[in-house]
Structure formats: C-alpha cells, structure tokens
Amino acid sequence: MSDPRVRCVAVRSPRGAKTSEIDWGDGHKGVYPHEILRGYCPCAGCQGHSGTIRFLPPSDAQTEIEDIEPVGNYALRLQWFDGHGSGLYSYKYLRALCQCDQCKPGAAADDRSELPRA
Numbered sequence: 001m002s003d004p005r006v007r008c009v010a011v012r013s014p015r016g017a018k019t020s021e022i023d024w025g026d027g028h029k030g031v032y033p034h035e036i037l038r039g040y041c042p043c044a045g046c047q048g049h050s051g052t053i054r055f056l057p058p059s060d061a062q063t064e065i066e067d068i069e070p071v072g073n074y075a076l077r078l079q080w081f082d083g084h085g086s087g088l089y090s091y092k093y094l095r096a097l098c099q100c101d102q103c104k105p106g107a108a109a110d111d112r113s114e115l116p117r118a
C-alpha cells in the first residue's frame with residue numbers, strides 16, 4: 001500500500017492566504033508558503049529539462065492560488081491566479097517541499113536560539 005507519509009489527507013488553502021497547509025497520512029502537518037510552491041513549480045515550462053529542480057523567485061502576483069485539484073491519488077494540480085496551471089505536484093514532491101519547523105533545513109538550530117535563557 002502507499003506510504004502514509006506521501007498520502008494527502010486534506011488541503012487547506014483559504015482564499016487570499018499566502019500559505020497553504022496539507023495534512024499527511026502519518027499525521028504530519030505540512031506548511032507551504034505559496035512563494036515556495038510557485039518557485040518550485042515542477043512543470044516543464046518552469047523547470048526545463050535539465051533534470052535539476054531550481055527555484056524561480058516568483059513575483060507577488062504569481063503567489064496567489066486560484067484553485068487546487070487532486071489528480072488521481074498521487075498529485076495536486078495548482079492553478080495560479082495569473083493563469084499558470086501546468087504544474088503537477090506529486091505528493092512525494094510536496095512532502096519534500098514542506099517548510100514546517102520540523103522539515104525546514106536549519107530549523108533545529110533556530111529552535112535552540114529561541115529557547116529562553118535560564
């Protein structure tokens with residue numbers, strides 16, 4: 001059966017929000033700033049065919065989501081306000097893009113510096 005870590009249970013993307021959330025099958029709450037989602041749009045138009053995923057800094061107008069629709073049970077298609085909508089974000093890809101405190105690189109170090117001093 002499919003890995004619960006890459007099974008999308010729910011998506012929350014309130015209109016006008018700058019961040020969407022995805023609940024995963026293992027209970028993890030994924031956090032996805034739209035800037036990250038758009039900048040890592042996996043479509044061929046954004047990524048080319050080099051095989052390496054690159055981040056393309058989006059403009060403000062490009063970070064608003066118009067619609068999110070599930071594709072099969074393995075991906076989400078994100079439709080952006082500016083008309084862009086060819087990116088298919090597989091659950092595996094989305095899970096790797098998670099920006100929550102636990103997943104974000106360097107988060108552990110940041111946490112330590114936030115601890116109150118004794």
Ligand SMILES: [Zn+2]
Pocket residue numbers: 041042043044045046047084086087
């Ligand atoms: Zn794209």
Ligand SMILES: [Zn+2]
Pocket residue numbers: 028029030031098099100101102103104
């Ligand atoms: Zn996470």
